[in-house]
Amino acid sequence: MHNPETPPDPPAEPALDTEAPADAPRVGGGKVDLALGVLNGVVGDYLHANDNGLAISMALHHEGTPVALTREALQRAYPRATGRLALWVHGLAVTESIWAFPGDATRTYGAMLERDAGLTPLYLRYNTGLHVSENGAALARLLETLVTEFPVPIEELVLVGYSMGGLVVRSACHVAARDTLTWLSYAQRALYLGVPHLGSPLERVGSVVSWVLRTIPNAYTRLVADVADLRSNGVKDMGYANLLSEDWQGADPNVPLQNRRHPVPLLPTIAHHLIAGALSSDERNWVSLLFGDGIVPVSSATGRAKPEDRSPVFPQENVKVVSAIDHVAIAHHEQVYVLIREWFAPEAP
Amino acid sequence: MKRWRGLKDLVQDAVDHGATAIEKVHRTSAATPFQLLEQVPGLERPARVAHGLHDLALSGSYGMVRLVTRQVGKAIDQVLDVMEAPSACEP
Numbered sequence: 001m002h003n004p005e006t007p008p009d010p011p012a013e014p015a016l017d018t019e020a021p022a023d024a025p026r027v028g029g030g031k032v033d034l035a036l037g038v039l040n041g042v043v044g045d046y047l048h049a050n051d052n053g054l055a056i057s058m059a060l061h062h063e064g065t066p067v068a069l070t071r072e073a074l075q076r077a078y079p080r081a082t083g084r085l086a087l088w089v090h091g092l093a094v095t096e097s098i099w100a101f102p103g104d105a106t107r108t109y110g111a112m113l114e115r116d117a118g119l120t121p122l123y124l125r126y127n128t129g130l131h132v133s134e135n136g137a138a139l140a141r142l143l144e145t146l147v148t149e150f151p152v153p154i155e156e157l158v159l160v161g162y163s164m165g166g167l168v169v170r171s172a173c174h175v176a177a178r179d180t181l182t183w184l185s186y187a188q189r190a191l192y193l194g195v196p197h198l199g200s201p202l203e204r205v206g207s208v209v210s211w212v213l214r215t216i217p218n219a220y221t222r223l224v225a226d227v228a229d230l231r232s233n234g235v236k237d238m239g240y241a242n243l244l245s246e247d248w249q250g251a252d253p254n255v256p257l258q259n260r261r262h263p264v265p266l267l268p269t270i271a272h273h274l275i276a277g278a279l280s281s282d283e284r285n286w287v288s289l290l291f292g293d294g295i296v297p298v299s300s301a302t303g304r305a306k307p308e309d310r311s312p313v314f315p316q317e318n319v320k321v322v323s324a325i326d327h328v329a330i331a332h333h334e335q336v337y338v339l340i341r342e343w344f345a346p347e348a349p
Numbered sequence: 350m351k352r353w354r355g356l357k358d359l360v361q362d363a364v365d366h367g368a369t370a371i372e373k374v375h376r377t378s379a380a381t382p383f384q385l386l387e388q389v390p391g392l393e394r395p396a397r398v399a400h401g402l403h404d405l406a407l408s409g410s411y412g413m414v415r416l417v418t419r420q421v422g423k424a425i426d427q428v429l430d431v432m433e434a435p436s437a438c439e440p
Contacts, residue, residue, distance in 0.1 A: 032352075050362070053355030219377035223370055 018334045020107035021115045027108055027123055028097020029064030037128070041093025044129020045233040058126040058138045060146075061096055066125070069142065075151040078120060083155035086110060086119040089126075089139070091163025091194075091331070092234060096123035098162065101332045109160075109337050117345035119158055122146075128164055129232030133245040136171020143172065143183040157186040158344065159270075162331045163296070164238060166195025171243040174264050184269075191273045191340065194293055194330040196241055198300040198309045203239035204257060206231070211256040229253075241300075241311070261310045273318040273343050275336055276301030277325040288323070295327035318343070350433050357429070361422040365415050372411040379403060 028034070040047065040056045047055035059066035062077040074081075088110050090098050101107040110121025124142075126135050147154050161169035169190060176184040206228065213225035233248070240259045242248050247261050266272055277293030278285075292298045298321060303314025320339045322330070330336055383403070386396035 036352075047355070047359070050358065052358050053351035053353075054359060055355070219374040223374050226370060 017116075018107075018112060018337050020101075020104055020111050024106040024108070024111035024114075025063050026105035027061075027063075027100050027110070028095055028105060029061075033064060033095055034097060037095040037097075037125075038093045041128040041232065041234065043230060043232055044127040045131075046129070046230075048127055048130060056095075056125060056127040058124065058135065058142060060142075061123050061125045064097075069145045069149050071149050071151050074146075074149060078122075078151075081120040081150070081152050082118050083152045084117075084119050084158075085122055085150075085154060085156065086113060086158040086160055087122050087124060087143070087169075089124045089159070089161045089165030089169055090128075091161075091165050092128045092238065094128075095125050098328070098331045099123065108332070109340055112337055113340065113344060116341055119156075119344065124165075126168070127234075129234045131233045131245065131248060132164065132167045132171050132237045132241075132243055133247070135168045135234075136243065137175050139168055139172035140175035140179070140181055140183075143176070144181045147183045147186065154186050156188060157183060159187055159190040160193070161190070161195055162193045163195060163327065164234065166192035166197070167237070167241055167243055170197075170264060173267055173270065174243060177267055184267075187270055189271045189273065189344070191275070191343070192301075193275050193336065194277055194296050194301050194327050195274070196238060196296040196300045197274075197303040197314065198297075198305055198311055199240040199259075199261075200238045200296055200300065202295060203235060207236070207239055207256045211254070214254075259308075259310060263310050263312060266312050266314065271318065272303075272314055274302055274314055274320070275330065275339055276319070276321045277327060277330045278321055278323045279326060281324045283321045283323055293325060293327040293330060350429060354426070354429055357422060357425045361418055364418045368411045368414045368418075372407060375411075376404060376407055379407070 036054060036056060039054060044055060046052075057066075060069070060077075061067065067073055067077045088096065088099055088108075090096050097105065099108040099110060108121070110119075110123065113119050114121055124139070126138070128135075143157070147157075159169045159173070161167070169192075173184065173187065173190075175181070176187075210225050210228040213221040213228065216222070237248065240247070240261045242261060243264050244262050251258055251260055276296070276298050278288035278298055279291055279294055280287040282288065283298060288298060290297075292301060302316070302319045302321065303311070304316070305311040305313045322333070322335050322339070325333055325335065380400075383396055383400035387393050387400065389396070
């Protein structure tokens with residue numbers, strides 16, 4: 001029986017549907033593809049330079065298999081496509097399977113947003129060991145072909161990047177603006193999930209450790225430094241979020257902590273939405289302040305740049321911090337989808 | 350098949366470069382006691398000879414690892430070529 005002295009419970013809000021639509025395709029391939037994603041993240045630049053068959057080539061993937069950029073292949077892969085597309089770009093050392101919620105390869109933000117906002121999901125897979133600038137240029141070319149070959153006239157292209165994927169998206173936009181590519185006119189909204197816009201301190205620590213080991217005149221520590229330096233160009237780019245080839249070309253490999261980043265202004269034609277993660281339940285807690293989501297600090301993921309960061313400051317009206325979440329979970333978490341839906345499908349039931 | 354060939358190349362490169370890196374460490378570490386012995390009066394020549402023999406044996410051992418790896422790599426390449434080639438019995 002209800003106690004008259006205590007206010008009645010507020011009516012329960014309708015639960016947000018974060019279940020996978022019944023007919024959603026699964027994302028990602030098998031365990032071999034997952035292993036190749038990791039391998040490419042670690043030594044993908046080496047594999048690419050040696051024309052090794054394990055190197056991943058950038059391509060859209062549907063149900064784990066690459067989709068050729070021809071009208072027929074696109075029609076076959078996306079028979080129900082609308083003119084409103086969302087491109088999902090994964091992060092370092094993973095594949096598009098990172099978008100799947102644990103235990104259900106069909107449950108993704110892409111599938112839910114297709115149901116709630118009519119945005120057809122396109123999943124990109126690429127070699128994350130290459131420089132961000134190389135992947136950015138490749139993505140810009142891929143999208144230019146996509147907009148000419150897509151079987152349905154394109155109305156909108158939403159760009160979504162998780163972790164390194166967000167940097168690749170920004171690099172591609174820079175190339176498109178520089179080369180006046182047509183696809184950029186369709187891109188009016190971008191979403192960045194746990195993207196290290198100001199770089200990742202983890203990589204900077206790794207670079208210092210490697211430098212220290214190399215300066216010690218000992219064959220064993222130099223061997224460890226050699227192994228540490230095997231990490232790919234993509235990993236090294238994460239230290240200062242290098243977006244352009246000028247950021248890394250000509251850098252002295254023997255000098256650690258070189259912020260050679262050239263500021264890339266945010267395109268005013270695109271609305272930028274950012275979601276950052278914080279490990280503790282309070283964003284201002286010291287754990288969150290120090291470690292952010294465990295990989296990317298909150299200041300980096302929210303683009304709160306200081307002048308010495310040599311990076312544009314992101315408008316903060318479209319920035320949200322999700323608490324009690326780690327970096328990996330940002331790519332598949334109900335709380336994150338709630339925010340995405342608020343921005344991209346506010347009118348959905 | 351492309352992936353199998355890639356895996357073979359990667360393992361071969363890892364063994365090749367790994368052997369070279371360990372050989373470098375081995376040679377540098379062994380050089381220190383030899384250099385000390387070479388400074389002891391009366392031991393310079395035998396120590397220098399022993400140092401040379403040691404380095405020769407080192408190059409031979411690690412070189413053999415690289416050689417065998419490359420030969421095994423070539424053999425696997427041939428097997429993969431045969432598997433890739435269309436069968437002569439096929440219509």
